[in-house]
Amino acid sequence: MQITADPSKAQRIDMILREIDSLPTLPAIAMRLLTLTASDDSSANEVTELISSDPVMTGKILSMCKRASLGVRADAVTIDKAVVLLGFEAVRMAVLSIKVFDVFDKPAPEPTDPDATAATNNTFDRVNFWRHSLAVGVAAELIATAHPDARDLPRSEAFVCGLMHDMGKLALDFILPKAFARVVELTELNNGNIAELERRVIGIDHHTAGKRLAEQWQLPRQILDTMWMHSSSYETLPRLEHRRLVGLIGLADLIVRRQHIGYSGNFTFERDPEQLAEVMGLNPKVIETLGPKLYDELQRREGILDLDGQPSRELYLESIQRANQTLWRLNSAREKRTRLATVQSEVLDGITAFFTAATPGRTVQDAMDSVVASARAVLGKGYTALIYEPPQHGEAARASWLICEYDHEGAATRSELIAPPLHAPSLTTLDQAAPDPAAIMPWVVDALTSNGDAREIQMLPLNCAWGVAAVMVHDLPRLPPTKQLDAITSCWGAAIASASQHEDARRLGEELAQTNRALAEAQDRLLHSESMARLGEMAAGAAHEMNNPLAVISGRSQMLAMSIDPGSKNGQAAKTIVEQCKRLTDLITSLRMFAEPPEPERRSCDIGTVLDDAVRRTRSDSPKPTGAQIAISVKVQSGLPTVSLDPDQIGLAIRELLLNAVQSSPRSSITITGRIDTDDQLLVIQVSDDGGGMNGYTLAHAMDPFFSAKPAGRQAGMGLSRAKQLVESHGGQLGLRSAPNVGTVATMSIPLDSQE
């Protein structure tokens, strides 16, 4: 049977199944033997009859008898005696093996010698296959015998099922000898599970093939299920009537494989047989004591069968040797795995510790610190640095690197946001899978400050889902294999990325809060300016209404004063009325100025002149002697250019500030300075005094109209608010700094370029 074409897998599986279906049926005698049990004489008789009807079979059985029983003369033996002598199972086994091999033997040189072809032509060792099958059958039988109470485990069925369980392999080997040889080869090479390789190489495994074969041969259901499911984990077996029987074969298979008897092609040991036995409700003690019995019984059966003509002792020794070889292979493989497992568990511990220490909402810096701590725990001690490129905001923003360096003790020595070296590639654009250290290394090393001598610096990209979250530069000694390293660096990368995201979200939140605050402040200001506007409207309206009566009072009192002797009491009174009218008039004027601020009329002015003029007028306006006595020193930066402003308005504002300073009763003097802030293009005029100063409340309200810290009625309280307004109409700002009993510094800054 050759399959030359290379059909697709599905087609091939289909073909294999059809091949199985076209196999010759099992001879009637074998079928009958499979269904018969030795439980009663009639069956024994039937077996005898069946064997007798086949001369070849008769000869075979009789020769078996000769080998098995010492001192029995061959001619004295009849088939029925032989059956009694050999035992029913042995006879059944013999017949089955002959008959089954009849089916699978391709050009069988000697139908009666089934082993010859198997051993010579094929990698698949048929002798050892039969030995394995026989061993499983025997083991299953022994276990079943040890549990006489288990009605679902009849010993003869256990034997047959065990014997037949791997028949699917024979079928596969028969149909696709080359492919199956490859499977066998690969299995031994990899210490793998043959079923898995069968599926990979051939397309179906011997379980499926076995099931199909059993169907084709119309074998009893329990044999079919055994062939199909003996490798399945006991717990996953369906709730069959003969579930435990199938499980028993699996158990027997496991025991036999562990004893390395024969060839099964399966080098994996899923579980402990004693534990499995317990799960199945069998006595684990039986398993424990099975070994010697198994060998004895196996030896006896093999002797009877003359399986390969080898002396049994040698066979046993060979088994041991093979077992040792396999054991060595297994051990070396296990050692490799153990080493890997140690690393894995270290990495896992590292990851666990890393995540246990993680706190929600940490900053990128926190995340980086903990990454370094984790790196030290997993990779050993050494120098470490992390480079992280924070996300950029806005189009104009330049990329920056956050560089954190840690010394050998793990202490952070530097955490700095730097502009990446010129032409350095963006970290985020590094190829995630294989960042080329050469592409970025020079810049990184450049950016590090503590670059010692020829240190073994390595670069480790910390990846997250969308790229490189950060780059670790280190000389840590213990790098685990790539797969494990990837696992933990991904954790670190993800942690930094998530911290970055979190920071971003928090920044957005803060920005939002800030905007809200600014909005609230703007609203406050709007409210303030709105109330100012209303106040202004009201003041303007009221002032007009006041003007006429005031003009009348003022005019009348002046006329009165003119008509009376100015020295008389009434003359004095009239004069007082006139003066008070003047005050009221001034108040109304400032109110209206405030309500309808005039536009500044700018022209080129010399600052020194404006300041001097203001000082002069302040002196002359101030009630003597206070104003005249206080020293006012004017300091103007030399070489100031002329500045475009409304000298009347700014002069008035300065006078208001000076007046305020004078009224604070300065201990020594008042200083007024004028300079130009070239950085911000501002004209800065400062009036400072060392007078009484203001407390927080006064300072906060100093520029409110009508606010006055002085006893009510003394001052109109319009001065600073007017000064502020005048400065603001020049696009500038008026600021106040003050401390009680220290003094006040009033600073007006007017932008030079505002030409409105």
Added chain:
Amino acid sequence: MADNDTQGEMRGKQVFTTGDAADICKLSQQTIIRCFDSGRLRGFRVPGSRFRRIPREELARFMRENNIPTDRLEGGQRRVLVVDDDAQIVELFTDLLDGDERFEVRSACTGYDAGVITEQFKPDLMILDYMLPDINGNVVCKTVRANPAFTNMKIIIVSGVINQSEIQTLLDAGADEFVKKPFDVKSLMGQIESLLEV
């Protein structure tokens, strides 16, 4: 007293004879006639006769041109019209100026009244409130100035306005002075005197 009578007589007259003019100007009648005939003093002859007649405005112009004091034409008093809707303000100005024999004072309390009275009264000076109930002072100012008969009339606008640019628009409308309310009586009088050259 006779002088006073003459003055009283002259005050109401709109057309003068050469004799009247000579009397007012304190010149000889011949001089007046010569000036009339040469055209330096403009007037007209009574239709159907040779009598020369001189309108008041022409005489006033002639006197000013030749620097002849006009008190005798004006009857020694300058006419002042006070325009304000506030009775107290009007009364204040009236008391202030009426007590002074140099001034004859009338008043109006709306822009419309101001126009009507100006036509009849022909004031030398109008003290005009900016905020009037019907029309604003600057409109009154412009309207009056548009009439050539009143080009020599002086106007002082009185207002509570403090905005410099607003003040400027008032002056541009034809006012001679701006006085802010409340005002200083003495300086206001000074301004009136200098405007009226008294």
